Amino acid sequence: MTASVSSATSDARTGADGSSSDTEKVLARARDVVGATELDDTNLARYLHGLPGVDKVGADGRAAMLGTRSIKTTAKQWALDTIVSMIDLTTLEGADTPGKVRTLAAKARTPDPSDPSCPRPAAVCVYGDLVHVAKDALAGTGVKIAAVATAFPSGRASLDVRLADTREAVAQGADEIDMVIDRGAFLAGQYSKVFEDIVAVREACRADGAQAHLKVILETGELATYDNVRRASWLAMLAGADFIKTSTGKVQPAATLPVTILMLEAVRDFRELTGTQVGVKPAGGISSSKDAIKYLVAVNETLGEDWLNPDWFRFGASSLLNDVLMQRSKMRTGHYWGPDYVTVS
């Protein structure tokens, strides 16, 4: 297996899994959007650099304004439940064990033992080698299993290794794969490399009848500029990302509201251009209900209700869930809640 799209899409690979025809569709769309037959660095650069620029101060200002929205009473109740249902409850520690993952899974199954009406989070997000543990623990709950793959978080491994990582997670039953892009290649202008990586990982997600959704982590904290975030978003969408995701959570800054809004604008414009809807997942650093509501407001006012559900918007978070649960309880009971009254995971 070589590390190029051309081999990944060669006739030899045409098989019963249908992945190559899926890839062909992605590539055809990308060629169409870019307006070039060759998706090489030059043509991709020409397209990506032709996207409208982003003025950082203006973008930050828009985010700050949206952050002033005051969400009260019924709207807040709705928002809190929606946030819970959008959380990818995450543990990504070197010290993760099957026990830790089972605890997390139990939390996802029953977020608030005192309130059966509490929705479950969208997914549990773990390293690939622990997917089977989560899978067993969450059977029948509807909670998805997301796995980080592709030599997460740095992505610094050969494509073969990253694809193997992906395939293993998919084989273990991951419903969703959170891959990282090669930020080094992106910053070096090797856009075709980043593009081909994503296409290949997408193929791995859909190989052998699998249907794993692909979330592409841009690691916006390393891309440094908003222009780069917009370009990386488009590059990932052109390469077939089902979701674009801000961060691994291992790099500061992780998700920020302005960067997320930029990505929301990108998926909005991409759907307008291609008809394909892509999801967005801010991850890392969103730990309070107050912050999460700002993101929900941003989705509401940038994209509207089409994206206001867990199929199209997620929060990658670990401590956020408990804060939301405390807020929910506060709204239910009228008094402030304490951490001793929500379960640790």
Add this chain to the structure above:
Amino acid sequence: MSFEYAPAPESRAVVDIASSYGLFIDGTFVEPEGGKTFKTVNPATEEVLADVAEAGEPDVDRAVAAARRAYDKVWSRMPGSERAKYLYRIARLLAERSREFAVLETLDNGKPIRESRDVDVPTAAAHFFYYAGWADKLEHAGFGPNPRPHGVAAQVIPWNFPLLMLAWKIAPALAAGNTVVLKPAETTPLSALLFADLLRQAELPPGVVNIVTGARETGSLLVNHPGVDKIAFTGSTPVGKRIAAEVAGSRKSLTLELGGKAANIVFDDAPIDQAVEGIVNGIYFNQGQVCCAGSRLLVQESIADELVDRLKRRLSTLRVGDPMDKNTDVGAINSAQQLERITTLSQAGEDEGATRWTAACELPEKGYWFAPTVFTDVHPAHRIAREEIFGPVLSVLTFRTPAEAVQKANNTPYGLSAGIWTEKGSRILWMADQLRAGVVWANTFNRFDPTSPFGGYKESGYGREGGRHGLAAYLAEGSAL
């Protein structure tokens, strides 16, 4: 699933509105001699908020005399460092009482509480804080070694930013050593009267600032009063011209901040999402009742359709309604009279063949409301491309080249502000040179800062407010040469 924001009203209980207000003269509230009053209403509900005194000739006389006494006996003799401390005190008190001022401003003006809370009141406080520091540094401001105040300054301010315009007027006047008689607009007198209360709290010497309420006649009495040395007016160009003509031949110094019809110019390489925000902020901020509003959108023809589509989509998310709701983006028009003007001019736009589009939104039944409106197919000859509408109405024109954009932008008797949106630095600088406007916002719009001079070219007035330049209006000229 849809995300409906529940009402999030600011509490009006934070401010006490008296049933009636007198004139603030010589440090106390006094009844007008003629006993005449007028009512000020909440434009969002048409509810009467208070009865306010209408100052007649004897009242204006008293106010000017009080200002003269305070100038002669107290303020002109006080070291700058002491004046500075009063101004700092005022700045601090404004910040401490900011919620009260924000609520009152929104009730009396109709502007969204988000704006009065986040823009009007903090910027007003910042203005006092900035000019406080100048009071004891005037000899270093570049106006000669011994800069002198004029004496008594008569200041007439508009209703669109009642407290902020008060700050723009009073802060530099006091810093430079003048005393003041200020007339707030008749539809928005309350924040100035609350400010009078704040001045008592600050223990500002009586007579240094006097506030006389009333309508046009009161303003005319004030600017024509022989005891006045300096006039500063912010308002419409026709009234500004009238004042300039009335003052002609006298030794009264005059500065004018008048109307505008700003071009907001968007090139095909603009940062498009921020440009859309800038257009929205440019014309729908404060219901478009802003002299520097970006009321003419000049968009490069190649992206005109796409930009207008994006703009309409964005406008559909604007939240129009109760100004006291913290989530409201567009509030009420300030008065029935202003609403009438906006309605008339918009009708003229339709009649002259422009295409009208209005954001779908439910307007409250009571009060003065006008939904955000965009006119496309507008040509330079149309009234809506030439006249200041002073409302949430945007006229969209197109251009093909930078030179054409400049030509169209400058094709107006006004020259207050302009906007440029492009990612190309050299084009920004070239455009900024060519535009005949006192404030040019490049890749941003409607930014204000106490340190930044503001004011117009041509019929938008003369003199600057803000920054070091803003002091010049309140200092007497030097030698004859």
Add this chain to the structure above:
Amino acid sequence: MSARLDVRKTYKLFIGGKFPRSESGRTYKVTSDDGAFLANAALASRKDAREAVVAARKAQPGWAGATAYNRGQVLYRVAELLEGRRSQFVEEVAAGEGIKTKAAEAAVDAAIDRWVWYAGWTDKVAQVAGAANPVAGPYFNLSVPEPTGVVVVLAPQSSSLLGLVSVLAPVLVTGNTAVVVSSEKRPLPAITLSEVLATSDVPGGVVNILTGRTAELAPPLASHMDVNAIDLTGTVGAEGVAWGELEAEAAGSVKRVVRPRDSEPDWSQIPDGPRRILAFTETKTVWHPKGM
């Protein structure tokens, strides 16, 4: 031996770099302070005033668009030419103002020195009057003085050269163009100045000089909608002119007005700053965000 019959001069106007007659065909006699005939001057009409404004407007963008360095060079060159005509100016000033040759020399020297003083301001005024404003936010914010446009200058009636230079030069420094109404009774130094300007590098139309009655020319210029500013200094001592009425006319287009003093100033004083330059400027403030 009989004295040679002198060639009597009939001067013309200076508009757009050319020397046209008044379209009215009128002239008037210019006499010395003691009544002796000096020359005939063109008696400009309202239409001449209108033409002068057109010429000034046409020349304005180019003059303002020149670099400040270039304007400084061009204006300094005018001082060099003034120096070359020194004796002619001395003669005209002495005769017109009725002062002794020594006093006239002092006035002409001061006028040339003043011109040099203002020429040096072209590339400094923006540094003195401009500002980088430290706004409370991520913005680059710069204020610069720009020329206001077309300026009508009613030149002082008494000080026919030094006064004229003291009001005209500051107008030109930043890139304004001027329509000058010369001293009514003492127009000859202004006419000679126009000859100097015509042979200098100052582009045609930057300075336009009208001779004639201030009372006739000032009102249409004060009310002209395509004039940006008016200096009323020359209303002092002008017959039949009330400066307040002119200022009221000027209000119709919100003109910038420099009012006269109660009496004509002592022009021999050195200006204490660039006030006259700044009176005919507009402060333009440009904002731009700072972001990566």
